[in-house]
Amino acid sequence: LFTAEDIDKTVGQLSGGQKARLTLTVLSLEKDNFLLMDEPTNHLDIEAKEVLEEALDNYDGTLLFVSHDRYFINELANKIISVRDGHAKIYNGNYSYYLDEKAKQAAAAQEAEAQKTEAETTLVGSQNKGKLSYQEQKARDSQKRKLERAVSDAEAKIEKLEAEEKEIQTEMANPDIAASFEKLGPLQEKLSAVQEQLDQANTDWENALEALDEFE
Structure with missing residues (x-):
C-alpha cells in the first residue's frame, strides 16, 4: 500500500500507520513459521487492515496475537486464550464463541448461586442469621x-469509538487528503486520541468483566 511518492521518504517521515505497514511487510518477507503480535491493527487504516487480515488468513504458520479489535479477532482466531489470576483457559472458537461460552458460564453460576442461597436459607435455624444472609445476598x-451495567456501558462506548475510528480512517484514505501532510497531520492526531480513548474503554470493559467473573 505504498505509492511511488513514498519511495524517497525516510522512515522518520512516515506516519504511524505507514511505519506499522513497513514493519508488517518486513515480517512477511522473513517467512517465519511463528508470529507473536501485540495489537497489530493499531494505527492501520481500513484498507491496510483488510490487506493484513488477508495476508494473515493465508499464513500457514502459527499466529499468537493480543488485540482489542473484536472484528479482527473474529476474522482470524480459531482459539481464544483467557488468562486470569495466573491461570489460562483455552476456548476452541473465535471471539463470538468465547462470549457465548462466558454468558453460559455466568448463567450457570447464577443458577448455582441461587440454588445455594435457597438451600442455605432453608437450613438457617436462626431468624437473625437468616436476615443477615438475605442482606448479604441483596448487596x-x-x-x-x-x-453488568458497567460492562454494557463500556461495550456501547467501544462500539461508538470504533465507528468514529473507522470514519476518520476512511477520511484519511481519501487520495486528496493522504497526499497532503497538512490535512493528514490533524486527522492522525485525532485518530490517535480516539484510539487512546478506545484503549481505555477496552481496559474498563476488561476490568468490569473480570470483576463480574468473581460472581461465578
Whole structure:
C-alpha cells in the first residue's frame, strides 16, 4: 500500500500507520513459521487492515496475537486464550464463541448461586442469621447489577469509538487528503486520541468483566 511518492521518504517521515505497514511487510518477507503480535491493527487504516487480515488468513504458520479489535479477532482466531489470576483457559472458537461460552458460564453460576442461597436459607435455624444472609445476598446482587451495567456501558462506548475510528480512517484514505501532510497531520492526531480513548474503554470493559467473573 505504498505509492511511488513514498519511495524517497525516510522512515522518520512516515506516519504511524505507514511505519506499522513497513514493519508488517518486513515480517512477511522473513517467512517465519511463528508470529507473536501485540495489537497489530493499531494505527492501520481500513484498507491496510483488510490487506493484513488477508495476508494473515493465508499464513500457514502459527499466529499468537493480543488485540482489542473484536472484528479482527473474529476474522482470524480459531482459539481464544483467557488468562486470569495466573491461570489460562483455552476456548476452541473465535471471539463470538468465547462470549457465548462466558454468558453460559455466568448463567450457570447464577443458577448455582441461587440454588445455594435457597438451600442455605432453608437450613438457617436462626431468624437473625437468616436476615443477615438475605442482606448479604441483596448487596451482592446490587453489586453484580452495577458491574453488568458497567460492562454494557463500556461495550456501547467501544462500539461508538470504533465507528468514529473507522470514519476518520476512511477520511484519511481519501487520495486528496493522504497526499497532503497538512490535512493528514490533524486527522492522525485525532485518530490517535480516539484510539487512546478506545484503549481505555477496552481496559474498563476488561476490568468490569473480570470483576463480574468473581460472581461465578
